[in-house]
Amino acid sequence: MPRKGMRSLCFSPKISSSSSSPPSHFASPSRFAFSPSRPSFSDSVMDRTLELAEPIIKKWNPETTTFARVTSLFYENRREARDFIKTVNNLQKAMHFLATENSSSDKLVRAQSLMQIAMKRLQKEFYQILSMNRALLDPESVSTRSSRTSTGSSTSDYDDDDDDIRVANESISEVEDVSTAAMADLKLIAECMISSGYAKECLKIYKIIRKSIVDEGIYKLGVEKFTSSQIHKMDWEVAELRIKNWLNAVVTAVKTLFNGERILCDYVFSSSDSIRESCFTEITREGAMILFGFPENVAKHSKKSPEKVFRVLDMYAGISNNWPEIDSIFSFESTTNIKSQALTSLIKLGEFVRSALNDFESVILKDSSKSPVAGAGIHYLTIDAMNYLSILSDYSNILSDILADSPPPAKNLLPESYFGFSDSDESPAPAISLKMAWLILVLLCKLDTKAKYYKDVSLAYLFLANNLQYVVVKVQTSNLRYLLGDQWLTKHESKVKQFASNYERLGWGHVIDSLPSDPAAAMTPDKVKEIFKKFNTSFDQAHKKQAICVVPDSKLRDHIKISIARKILRLYREFYNAHRQTMERERNSASVVRYAPEDVGHHLSDLFFGHVDSGSSSSFESSPSHSQPPRYRRDMRY
Template sequence: MSIEGMRNLCFSPKSSSSSSFSTSHFPSPFRFGSRPSFSESITDKTLETAEPMIMKWNPDSTTIAKVTSLFYENRKEAWDFIKAVNNLQKAMHLVAGDSNSEKLTRCQMLMQIAMKRLQKEFYQILSINRAHLDPESVSTRSSFISTRSSTSDYDDEDDDKIVIESISEVEDASSVAMTDLKLIAECMISSGYAKECMKIYKIIRKSIVDEGIYRLGVEKFSASQIHKMNWNALDLRINHWINAVKIAVKTLFNGERILCDHVFACSDSIRESCFTEISKDGAMILFGFPENVMKNSKKSPDKLFRVLDMYTGISNHWPEIDFIFSFDSTASVKSQALTSLVRLGEYVRTALNEFESTIQKDSSKSPVVGAGIHHLTIDVMNYLSILADYSTILSDILAESPQHQKNSLPEKSLFGFSDAEESPMPAISLKVAWLILVLLCKLDIKAEYYKDISFSYLFLANNLQYIVARVRTSNLKYLLGEEWLSKHESKVKLFSSTYERLGWGHVIDSLPKNPTVGTSPDKIKEVFKKFSSSFDQAYQKYSMCIIPDRELLDDIKTSIGEKIAPVYREFYNAHSAMVRRKRNLTCMIKFAPEDVENHLSNLFFWNN
């Protein structure tokens, strides 16, 4: 709409029906001869003061009144103008009993001119101060503005002076504009021109809110548009929405609510009507977007974190949403926000179940080279580590799960928790522990793909150690606790010791329990031969294995080394003289003590 069209819309002449006053209930004033009554005297004095000022600013009479703003030209005179209009309104009530009164006609004529002037001023202040009255400025400057409910507080000229000086010293352009708008609105409403005031306000402010929503990247999409979007396009829209919701709630809608409450402080019904019409459409688009996405996009566990971000966007700002849209007429906005929360929560619970199913369905059967970390372990723990960052939101979502789903989980002891704990475990803790248990069961199956059982246990030790380390270095530790960590660290030690027994037991057993006790040359020959063969075999077998965790690597190497190197050195030193005397035994000794230590030190060298 053009500016001229807007002006014609906002400043159309007041109809006779809206400007007339019912006088049936006003008694005729008493008259004593030709002497003016008290009412007439007051009216005369009011007209004497008000008429010159109102006519001076008649937008249809003088050039200066057409092009100049009263409130920008002289703020003191503007406040006097408002006072004159209020006094004129009171005078009209005094003479309202005489419908043929010339004074009443003059008052009505002046009132129409004054209202036309104030409509123009109201429109100009809203238009010119779009930048100063942007929601961000309003929301950060709201604390200073007075909430005085009527202009009667300004009847005393000294009060006027104090207030004006206070404004000039403290308030900025935003606050000045808000104060002027409130003053005009109260005057127009009390004079019976509420509809005209509201009309101007709604048109201008709604355009600002709608433009703000659009600039934040939030658009209204149909169900088919959402359904046809690929994930990259939809993810971009979701990202815009996540960034927009915080600004929209804390700044856009909050600022509009503050401005509306201030300007129309004198009327609860008017401020509700204005705020609802200004904000409702934009708010419904904003809070309806998540529900639209949930209903019309393809479900996937990969989208879970975006969904949690959207849930957080509404949940974290719910107190503000609840306050800003507290009117009965904006209840549908809160209902839409809650509906989106419900839909998002349902998606999260479904996605977690699908994620569990994805773990169970992993069909890879090729053993991991070097008995290292399986890609499934890495993927699941990355997923759960990020999930733990949303623990507060997830606790709320999972707490709303149907009771039969909660009761379907096994005893807590299977998760790594103690059944003796008195306090119930949070739903998110149980869910995470259960998903890790599902992963561990899957890893047990994958461990069976190794032909050598010692590799199976090294594989289990590596993967469980990775899981424990990720738990301890992420927010998962707060969900699972020290007891869970302690139990699973014990399992890592059990797996690693079993690997050691199966993989290196025959090497350890090849050495005598008492290496310094004298024995026959043939026995010495047999020990050296058996040890050399078993040690070389074990070293060749496991030198290509991988133990990515430094702590687990050191523990395994130290444990194996302590059981082999010192015993072999003692045996070697005890029988070195005999070896030197029996040349035919020299070929049986493949490793010197230093060689054994160096080999053990270089074991699992792929980690270096």
């Protein structure tokens, strides 16, 4: 409006100094009052705004023209769409301005009618953009694009040409460019509707469409809502399949589904913190509660047994590893219950694991098999328990969290210096290290008990050597090594050698004792004959008894054979070489000198392969007990 015109609206004509009117007229308020026949400034603004807004808004009235009903304003003409939004914003401002001066003006009624038409149009556009771009605005696309595309553009993006909608990154594909434009359109419409007092209508459309996308995403990821009774009645094989689905789903749901939805919601409703919070919460609450509630149901209502612990640990990792993202995405106060559900699941999963470890200890303690393992080989309990513990050690980081607050084993129950690492009050061992060391100790104590079932003490020691060697190797070749430490290994490797030495002494000592300490000493032919016969008898007895023995570990087997051969062969070879000619002059010397040193060496080298297949635990069992515990093998995790 020209400056002269504005002055004429606001001020009366200047009074000439020669006027005959009394001076009091200059002070009269009526001299400055608006003339009833002249419009106020706000009326003039509204008149001009209505004049500009009416043709634009009515053109796109979906209830009056077929064109407006079937055509998308934002798709048909983006420049006109921007003009439409600006017109609505100007109309809203003019209405507010006029209402402050004359709330009963007829122009407000006319403007409100136009505003209702415009809002219906924008509702239609908002719905069409959300519906037509479901694929382009899926959470995965949004979350992926957000890492390299700015979603913080304001409505000023529309002040320039259409190309300004595109983010200044030429590597963005055409599809991404279209979806970026759709996001910007949604933001522009949302801000216009919210500022015009139509936030409720805008949010209703957004929540319905976006919640359906989130719910559909959760369903497609294979996550379903189960009641406590359904979980309790579910076979573990079925539950394990559900857990596998959940493990795959939780990463995608957190990093893609919920993250993408949060990004989109934050962008579209960036003008109002309260609106974007309530909107995001309502859209994601149900799906998130189903997702994060499933582990709690499994932990609380599945029948507990040690072999299930690995899947439970996987679920614990699924939440804990994604916790930074969960905490960031659900940072609103209204989403606190979602994070609380995730934390509750962690707590229940931790309780399940601690209970399962206690059950595992009980399984070892309650094993009642009494039949000695054939060949003094490795007991199935050793194999199963160490396989179980070696797999558990793969979860050392998670177990450290779970066991951090667990009470340590009572020190008065532990043999002195058993652990092989510091357990002082000044430098306490980690809880997981103490737990693993304790469980292995429980196993070894049980094996000591089972060794007593051998009538031959030498076989009992060989049994202990075999089983402890298996434990040591499992520790060496798994993460247990880092939990227990090299001192633990050194200590138990020494025990293996001690057991092996006791076996040699008790199993082969009488063979060694049958030979003189000075094999080359002069002696009578009868004495020589007596020594040869004594050696033959004792060697035959020892070899016959020990031939059924098995030492599955090649390193231990070679160690024992070399040690036995070094002690027996050295003495026998010296005696044989010193007195062989004496025996050759005797009658029936062949029946007396039955073994050449090479024959003794061959017999010894054939030992410890037994008649048993060392490749399976069942081959070491003479009579498996009906009470044997379940097998804990790595393939149980898959």
